[in-house]
Amino acid sequence: MSTQQLEYHELSSLFPLITGDDFALMAKDIETNGQREPIILFNGKILDGRNRYRACRELDIEPQTTVYTGDDPLGLVLSLNMHRRQLTVAQRAIVAAEMIRRKREIETGESGAEEDAGRTDTSLPGVEDAAKALGISPRSVSAALRVFKDGTEELCEAVKRGDIRVSAAEQVTKLDQDQQRALCERGPRAIAKAARELREAAKTKAKPSVPTPEVVKEPEPMNLVEPEKPAQINTPLEPQERKPSAQRMFELSEEGMMGGWDAESVAEEILCDLEDGLDTQALLFAVEVAIKLKERLALRQHRR
Structure with a gap:
């Protein structure tokens, strides 16, 4: 019976937990072949290996652990998880936003996360650096930050699971909390549809109203002899400009x-x-x- 109970370090929670069939396969592998990689601890908490820890607890196996002695725990978490996971752009944007949010909390002295601020959190990046670290665009990171700020927990979780795109979630944050929760209950398709409708409504509202020009009746043409047209010269066509979409x-x-x-x-x-x-x-x-x-x-x- 496993007796060791460990807490998760905040940096380990940057990445979503493995669930469903993937977790079942991991647990089955540990049951058959044993725990291949130790769980890495930092400040007495799990820095890497939450999923292995959960599997060991489920199998009543005492987890094997090791203590991290380096000076870049954030870099370790990013390196290990980015190579292990096939994360969507939305999921990586959420990770980047989590990193930035944690840095801001440390800088403002919030969340009571002062215990390791001197070693690690001062190196947590801003939008540009976080985007580069996760291999995504700064715009995706900014969208994820807005989802964290104005979105419900259910909406954030839908993005973390990879169910919806971060750009769609950003649009839905324009709705009130109850409407967001109702959409999340209806599922990803409902969220995507609402995002499209909100985007279309915003574009329609942004279009300036153009007054209808007054129709002026043209005078009757005079009965004149039309002059002979000059012979048309065939000139080579100018190369067609690249379409804006392709550009x-x-x-x-x-x-x-x-x-x-x-x-x-x-x-x-x-x-x-x-x-x-x-x-x-x-x-x-x-x-x-x-x-x-x-x-x-x-x-x-x-x-x-």
Whole structure:
């Protein structure tokens, strides 16, 4: 019977717990093969290994632990979990927002988290640094911060689970708390639909009202002989300008590559722009071209 009871360190809670089938598989593996990796403790609390700890407790196995002696526990948590997990952009944005929120609490002396402020929390990053650390855009981090600030606990949890995009959750925070909870009870589709409706309503409200011009009746044309038209000269067509949709896709791709984002994060940004009125058909065509280009570039690389 396991007797060791441990608390979770706040930094360990940056990442969501494993649940469902994934947790069941982990517990089964520990039952069959034993605990392969020790649980890492920092200041007497679990810094890494909450899921292994839960599995050991469930299996009545005494958990194996080790004490962290380094000076960058946040870096350790990020390094281990970013390599283990396949997190969505929304989930990484929530992690980044949690990091920033904790830093602000430390700086203002809130939450009673002074015990390790001198060692670790002073290194917790701002929006730009957090975005870079998690491989996402600063806009996604800002959206997650607003979800934390104005969203209900249920809405935050839906983003943490990866059920909804952080941009959709940000839109829903415009509703009052009761409306948010009602949407969360109805599920991710209801949240996504409400987000679209709120976005459309905002765009309609933002459009300036254009007065209808007064119709002026044109005078009757005079019966004149039309002059002979000069012969038309066939000139080569000017090269067609790149569509705004395609241009935005390439701009974000370049920005993401320079900023260290991954492809999923860039795609999330493009989808946000798509919801703001980007031309879907033009974007689909640009993607089709990009796929063909990828095939030929790969072939060219292979020939070198």
